[in-house]
Amino acid sequence: MKKPLSQSIIIASSLMLALLSGTLFADTAADITVSNAYVRATAPGQANSVAFMTLHNSSMQAYSLIDAEGQAAKAVELHTHIHENGMMKMRRINKIDLPAHGEVMLKPGGHHIMLIGLKQAAKKGDSIHLSLIFNDGSKKMLTVPVKGMTMQMGSMEHKNGGHDMHPSAPKKMDHNHMH
């Protein structure tokens, strides 16, 4: 049904007001920079994985990340870890606050984006498309590389001068000298 003109004008002007009362036509996604994003490679038989990243809010306004989505998995959820009765558990959360001029790290043991039911294994060298959805409805599309950071036996591959996600991780061991 076609809306009467007057009603359309009211809708249009309230939309304008909504935009004006927020940031001046800026959309959140443009104010958020994402760095160090990666998806953890899955171990054989593992259907779930996680995405980590650093979100930097360069604006004077606080925002929040309210959801994430992607075709790579059946469900994509925002999660955090909580300590409960001495155990670390994951919980779904409905937002991650991004303070003005602030930085929030999604990292192991903390907030993360959970990928549930991956349609195919996440292999090192692949990339996964994810969209971040902010509280104003704006979206940021990401192409996130898969990195092999699972605790596999033996060495973890670390390039020299790379990230320092695991500063205390053991260096590759020289098995010839082990008895």
Ligand SMILES: [Cu+2]
């Ligand atoms: Cu989780």
